[in-house]
Amino acid sequence: MHAAQDAIEPPAPGAPGSEPPTVREPTEPREPAEPKHDQGSPATRTPTGAETSTGPEQVGQQGAHLTTAQGARLRDTDHSLKAGARGPTLLQDHHLREKIMHFDHERIPERVVHARGAAAHGVFVGYGNAESVCRATFLGKDVKTPVFTRFSPVVGSRGSADAVRDTRGFATKFYTDEGVFDLVGNNIPVFFIQDAIKFPDVVHAAKPHPDREIPQAQSAHDTFWDFVGLHTEASHHVMWQMSDRGIPRSYRMMEGFGVHTFRLVDASGGTSLVKFHWKPRLGVHSLVWEEAQLVNGVDPDFHRRDLADAIESGAPPQWELGIQVFPDTPEQTFEGIDLLDPTKVVPEELAPVQPVGLMTLDANPTNYFAETEQVAFHPGHLVPGIDVTDDPLLQGRLFSYLDTQLTRLGGPNFAQIPINRPHAPVNDMLRDGWHQDAVHSGAAPYKPNSLDGGCPFFAGADVEALTEVAATVPEGHKVRESPASYADHFTQPRMFFRSLSPVEQEHTIRAYTFELGRCYEEAIKERYLGVLAEIDADLCAGVARGLGLDVPSRGPTGDVGVQRAQDMPPSPALSQVGQEWPVAGRVVGIVVDTDTDRGQVDAVRRRAIGDGLVPLVIAAHGGQVDGTSVQRTFATTRSVELDAVLLASCPPPAPDADPVGDAGAAPLDPRIAVLLQEAFRHAKPIGAWGAGSAALDAAGIPRSAPGVVVDENADTVTPEVLALLGRHRVWERLTGASAS
Numbered sequence: 001m002h003a004a005q006d007a008i009e010p011p012a013p014g015a016p017g018s019e020p021p022t023v024r025e026p027t028e029p030r031e032p033a034e035p036k037h038d039q040g041s042p043a044t045r046t047p048t049g050a051e052t053s054t055g056p057e058q059v060g061q062q063g064a065h066l067t068t069a070q071g072a073r074l075r076d077t078d079h080s081l082k083a084g085a086r087g088p089t090l091l092q093d094h095h096l097r098e099k100i101m102h103f104d105h106e107r108i109p110e111r112v113v114h115a116r117g118a119a120a121h122g123v124f125v126g127y128g129n130a131e132s133v134c135r136a137t138f139l140g141k142d143v144k145t146p147v148f149t150r151f152s153p154v155v156g157s158r159g160s161a162d163a164v165r166d167t168r169g170f171a172t173k174f175y176t177d178e179g180v181f182d183l184v185g186n187n188i189p190v191f192f193i194q195d196a197i198k199f200p201d202v203v204h205a206a207k208p209h210p211d212r213e214i215p216q217a218q219s220a221h222d223t224f225w226d227f228v229g230l231h232t233e234a235s236h237h238v239m240w241q242m243s244d245r246g247i248p249r250s251y252r253m254m255e256g257f258g259v260h261t262f263r264l265v266d267a268s269g270g271t272s273l274v275k276f277h278w279k280p281r282l283g284v285h286s287l288v289w290e291e292a293q294l295v296n297g298v299d300p301d302f303h304r305r306d307l308a309d310a311i312e313s314g315a316p317p318q319w320e321l322g323i324q325v326f327p328d329t330p331e332q333t334f335e336g337i338d339l340l341d342p343t344k345v346v347p348e349e350l351a352p353v354q355p356v357g358l359m360t361l362d363a364n365p366t367n368y369f370a371e372t373e374q375v376a377f378h379p380g381h382l383v384p385g386i387d388v389t390d391d392p393l394l395q396g397r398l399f400s401y402l403d404t405q406l407t408r409l410g411g412p413n414f415a416q417i418p419i420n421r422p423h424a425p426v427n428d429m430l431r432d433g434w435h436q437d438a439v440h441s442g443a444a445p446y447k448p449n450s451l452d453g454g455c456p457f458f459a460g461a462d463v464e465a466l467t468e469v470a471a472t473v474p475e476g477h478k479v480r481e482s483p484a485s486y487a488d489h490f491t492q493p494r495m496f497f498r499s500l501s502p503v504e505q506e507h508t509i510r511a512y513t514f515e516l517g518r519c520y521e522e523a524i525k526e527r528y529l530g531v532l533a534e535i536d537a538d539l540c541a542g543v544a545r546g547l548g549l550d551v552p553s554r555g556p557t558g559d560v561g562v563q564r565a566q567d568m569p570p571s572p573a574l575s576q577v578g579q580e581w582p583v584a585g586r587v588v589g590i591v592v593d594t595d596t597d598r599g600q601v602d603a604v605r606r607r608a609i610g611d612g613l614v615p616l617v618i619a620a621h622g623g624q625v626d627g628t629s630v631q632r633t634f635a636t637t638r639s640v641e642l643d644a645v646l647l648a649s650c651p652p653p654a655p656d657a658d659p660v661g662d663a664g665a666a667p668l669d670p671r672i673a674v675l676l677q678e679a680f681r682h683a684k685p686i687g688a689w690g691a692g693s694a695a696l697d698a699a700g701i702p703r704s705a706p707g708v709v710v711d712e713n714a715d716t717v718t719p720e721v722l723a724l725l726g727r728h729r730v731w732e733r734l735t736g737a738s739a740s
């Protein structure tokens, strides 16, 4: 081994025992970042800390000399070799050819769905309480397992925006001692379709129109609503998407769901059925629609930046893994709900979610392509103790994920890519193929053999993975049909809508109205109103009013033979309103000017940092204002990056700007007026003290409005504003016609 490799052995991000990231504010002006660990010498570990024997995996710009890929030193990389300074370029210039050839092939096909994503490393620690139902060792008490989690909108392509209305992927790779376990879930617990054979249909309908390839990253168009109106098993998923869940505030504030029912196996072979849940420590929160639209223009990378900034600033997001456990009966139903139907939830009130471990994402990827782009998840990557069920959607996925990687990652050896390497020893008999990195020794990659001493040997029944649980397979003829229970498409969407608070219901009505309003075909809108009529009369009437169409008197005209909706008790756990949550990682803007009391601002910043928040000082110009460092200027900030606003001043407009606000009010910079008006409309807490109170008047914000805190002193204003932030929004402001 090279001496330098010995010297620099970076701690594996997120691996057990690695240090937590340094606490610092990413937005504070600072010296150039310290070299990242990959800018040292090549390391002998994969990004997740797995040992590798196949040479350097992490190579950065380091070392004294620029070289070719073959290690030959170069003197110039700016000029191609030419016959005279103004003459033709010579084919013999290897550096030119190698550089251009490599560049020409830098791109690989993006994922056919979930193309855009953001990911982080972390660690999962088991609570040990799942042992009675599952023998997977990573769930054992205090067992630490490195993880890599990728979040992703579904429809948009790699360069699309983050804050679109869409489902989000939530995929976690657990590098367990027993092999890799992938939990490839979504932030919505149900899916559009009940059978994998419909996946190409729903994706073709949701993706941009084939002629002009628009619209990008959204479902507000004819083909999507055409499909979901004719294929009403999608109604439940669509309802979640149209609710606030479709526009999450942050990946850190999303639930995750395994969607399908899985089968757990305990140490003595006993089985149970289970649904997996991820519960975010920060609660489940969403953007409001106008905010999401602004975000997509102001900061298309909003969710990606938010995740990376939170980790870098020392507020690593956490989720508890929870399970809903059901008896493994031959019917595979629970309280009348078909557990094999991926369009159905089991309300938490009927089967509580029991926490079994905690995931902390505490390290950002070093290289987006190597890690976030090349990671390959698969719902069939299972460890002993976790098995699949006959859910026809899951069964089809078991084929798709292996298959898609062949094209995306260029051959069958993608498990050898560093981010995909198991931490458990690998001893397969898979050989050769594109991008084979291993130098396999041995003469007999087959079994049985005598030439390699019979190696490798088989595992005992107690540790083998991919166990065939002796589940009964119903006898019958080969058929292309669904069970009768799959024909209930409307009971659960009705239950979901009726479980929401009035303000969430209003948002949902507006979302349907907007999306259907963007369709051109009248028949598509009318057909979907039929679907909504079956789900809930008020919902249907609200959307029909917005579209200017009649409320249909009949139920859906799509799928033939579907059942009428039944009434189920509402599930309060589905609403996002009404609870208090930690505020760590939230962003608070503090507007200052030369008249601001610096001592008070320093105290507010200390308090905010102490609570794990990110305070951003906002002023007319960068640098410093009376000794206070400025992180954002009036030109570089918009309300959408702030969760709350504190006003320590009423900054006047630049001399050449038009005045805003009422005559008689103090003059206020128009950009701050817009910032305040947006923050107010989006129900964000606003606090003001001293001269800051005048900014409220100038922006037309009533001092007495809910969630507006005004006092002489920052000491009294700040705690109140932070307490309001714990409820996510000032919900009272979001009712009525002016709501966003």
Ligand code: HDE
Pocket (backbone or CB within 6 Å): 111, 112, 113, 114, 117, 150, 151, 152, 168, 169, 170, 171, 184, 185, 186, 191, 195, 196, 197, 199, 257, 258, 259, 260, 375, 376, 377, 393, 394, 396, 397, 400, 401, 402, 404, 405
């Ligand atoms: Fe996926 N899905 N999916 N999916 N899916 C992919 O695999 C597929 C489904 C999910 O961050 C693809 O590697 C089929 C449900 C996530 O890399 C592909 C069906 C759920 C991700 C694929 C489904 C998911 C994917 C594209 C219907 C939630 C991103 C690239 C049977 C439980 C993973 C890739 C990442 C990605 C197929 C339905 C979640 C084509 C055929 C249900 C989070 O293989």
